[in-house]
Amino acid sequence: MDNGLRGRVTGIVLIAVAAALVWVLVATVWLWRNQERVVFQPPSAAVDAPNGVERVQIRAADGAWVYGYVVPPADAQRSDAVVLAFHGNADLAAWFVPWAQELAQRTGATVVIPEYRGYGGIPGRPTYETAAADAAGAASFVSDSLHPETLVIFGHSLGTAIASDVASALAEQGKAPATLILQSPFTSAREMAARLLVPPIPWLWRRISRVHYETITIVAGLDCPVWVAHGTRDVVIPVRMGRQVFAAARHHGELLLVDGAGHNDVPDVGGDRYWAWIGRAMGSARARVVSARP
Numbered sequence: 001m002d003n004g005l006r007g008r009v010t011g012i013v014l015i016a017v018a019a020a021l022v023w024v025l026v027a028t029v030w031l032w033r034n035q036e037r038v039v040f041q042p043p044s045a046a047v048d049a050p051n052g053v054e055r056v057q058i059r060a061a062d063g064a065w066v067y068g069y070v071v072p073p074a075d076a077q078r079s080d081a082v083v084l085a086f087h088g089n090a091d092l093a094a095w096f097v098p099w100a101q102e103l104a105q106r107t108g109a110t111v112v113i114p115e116y117r118g119y120g121g122i123p124g125r126p127t128y129e130t131a132a133a134d135a136a137g138a139a140s141f142v143s144d145s146l147h148p149e150t151l152v153i154f155g156h157s158l159g160t161a162i163a164s165d166v167a168s169a170l171a172e173q174g175k176a177p178a179t180l181i182l183q184s185p186f187t188s189a190r191e192m193a194a195r196l197l198v199p200p201i202p203w204l205w206r207r208i209s210r211v212h213y214e215t216i217t218i219v220a221g222l223d224c225p226v227w228v229a230h231g232t233r234d235v236v237i238p239v240r241m242g243r244q245v246f247a248a249a250r251h252h253g254e255l256l257l258v259d260g261a262g263h264n265d266v267p268d269v270g271g272d273r274y275w276a277w278i279g280r281a282m283g284s285a286r287a288r289v290v291s292a293r294p
């Protein structure tokens with residue numbers, strides 16, 4: 001290779017390296033500035049829940065007030081179990097009520113759906129810290145007001161990370177849930193950032209991230225069964241992440257993969273198979289509580 005050609009090749013390589021460095025810098029700055037907007041996307045609509053559903057006030061762990069919905073089963077006498085359900089980043093608690101009503105009818109559980117700050121007309125801006133405080137307050141509400149014999153924690157999408165954090169915090173207090181159910185979970189916030197073409201460089205991520213969801217690490221230490229459902233055509237959170245979360249769990253429930261389902265339609269596409277799966281999760285949770293009695 002003559003000197004002229006070698007110089008042109010070197011120039012092209014240097015330009016490519018410089019462009020890559022500029023992209024890393026731009027992407028890093030963008031993520032640092034906008035990470036809460038990416039993680040939390042509250043709909044502008046404020047929708048009331050259907051009639052017959054109780055709206056309750058919930059005091060967050062930092063003293064702020066949010067609200068939630070309590071969906072009872074048709075037969076209140078059967079309500080030995082409570083499902084604390086956390087919705088996703090572009091959802092609302094009110095929109096989650098029909099799912100909760102179906103769950104309550106099929107399993108006899110009471111379902112509590114807390115809302116997050118900045119969602120559904122609640123003042124404030126959603127952040128990792130405020131969402132954690134709101135979720136902790138919801139867990140305290142369930143414990144103090146409903147006194148469940150069997151506590152199951154459920155999460156969908158972003159809610160799977162919040163649910164996992166709550167389950168971990170309760171376990172540290174000696175109040176671990178009987179079961180953790182995750183629908184369309186992601187492995188970690190860092191891996192989701194990588195899907196936005198932001199380099200997942202560990203030391204860089206630790207310095208810029210204000211969002212610290214690490215579901216795959218949390219489930220590995222939880223002393224309760226973890227059940228996972230995921231759609232095979234999920235383009236928001238790939239099905240491989242659901243598989244990885246399930247594989248990492250210390251105690252396995254069942255992995256349900258719904259062929260043809262995307263990110264938000266797993267119950268609809270799964271149909272009876274989905275509801276049978278979640279019914280088994282509830283049955284397993286109740287049996288676990290009974291077996292633990294002295």
